[in-house]
Amino acid sequence: MLVIQQLVNGLMLGGVYVMVAVAFTLIIGMLNFLNFTIPALFMFAAVLMYATMMGHLPFGNDLILSIFGTEYRWVAGIIVALVVIALVSLVIERFTYRYMKAKYGDATEHALPLVSSLGFLIIFEHLVVSTWGSDPLTATSPFGQGTFSIDTIIFSVPQIVSLVLSLIVVVMLSVMLKATKLGRALRAIAERPDTAILMGVEVGRIVPVVYVITGLLCAVSGILFTINYATVDAYVGDTVATVAIAGMVLGGLGNVWGAIIGGLFIGMLEVMSIYIVGADFAKLPIWGLLLVLLVFKPTGLFGHTLIGKGKF
């Protein structure tokens, strides 16, 4: 039974990684680079959620308190995190895409956005450390520790809600990609940006939309993280990023459903490794498995060999 309990916990943890893994995979698929601002946005959203709920924002705490009262400050937290991340995403788009894209040939197209996004990660970490310090920040969950059990397996209500919410968001995203005009335009840009322009697609206007979508995925994920695990710090993005990247690679780069399955699987693998080999070595099985997989099946479970060519 303990094993099943661990699997359930892993699934819940995977639910957090899923949206971050999907965000990574969307940017890789469409714009062909590994975007390190994604963990930064995840972390920043988690910290903003904490700070708004606990009244630790640099300014505006009294205003939020007067509008939402103590009881509904978590609602304010969600709004603040989503709005700030959406705006920040638009700034990031300029410095990782618009001003970088293919201006001086191939290197600027692929390497510079990555380096630039890595810069953003470091900037955000320092911003958070200088404002809130480097110690773990603990929030009190607005929902308490609601649990229920089936047989002897314990389920945490916030965690289940998070997992379901993650899956709903990702399913909506997937339907959007499959069945809407915007989704088709995004897939067209992913496969052939030059031809998409010939169909009248304003690539320069749509790419910011992609950044906002991935930013909001990270934000929702970060908000849920704070609600579920209550403790955040400036470096929580690093952990989530490495695991989400592992999940994305496992599922196949640029494949949304692959990222979902990969994310959930890595979550379960992590919890099981902690259970079996202990927390000190928990990362070894994940990355060991990944290295083996990359040798024998570099496309991941569901990916294509051509990154940036038709994956959604």
Add this chain to the structure above:
Amino acid sequence: MLLDVQGIDVRYGRNHAVKSVDLTMDEREIVTVLGANGAGKSSLLKAIQGSEKSTGTVLFDGVDISGWSAPRRVNAGLVLVPEGRQIFVSMTVHENMQMGAYCRKDDVGAEIDEIYDRFPNLAARRDMPASVLSGGEQQMLAISRAMLAKPRLMMLDEPSLGLSPILVKQLFTLIEELNDGGLTILLIEQNTHMALQSADRGYVLELGDVVLLGDAKTLQEDSRLGEAYLGTH
């Protein structure tokens, strides 16, 4: 005059690909641009379409569109069928058609049905990935996709490339039919003979310069046309 291109220049670094080219087109004309590889034909088309940076003036139906983005030109009815067809292979045949109509807000269902009536092969593969299509079918899809953007001027970049002689014939029949339906067509071709048979007028480019222009019939008999291809000037 539908299209009036004045002094178009395209440069890639030190390479001067198109040198101050003038080109005009009347409504319902078929005009072909001929020339050897590297003569600057594709660059000229992309410059007119707006997807290649250029200097000079492009008037479309009397309006100066030189500063317009490529998508804006598509909306105005200036549509390019790119070289190599550039079908979206990750999408179905039907989704490719829908992409063609991306710039439109009205319902295109009836127009897509008409295309399926005309090309039963495309209709049969409607929901399959476009990658299953043969080269000829892909070209039909590429042209259909462009038609769905409701072009006033369609530009085709080497549409016959890689097609068998029978398919090339079908292609030119289609181009003439579209022209009979009122469409103005600017055509780049390696297949000089076929192009000049369909076209009303032609331009011959050599290293970015227009070296010959005139009536398609006159051009066919001009010995300098062959020289432009062989580069014996």
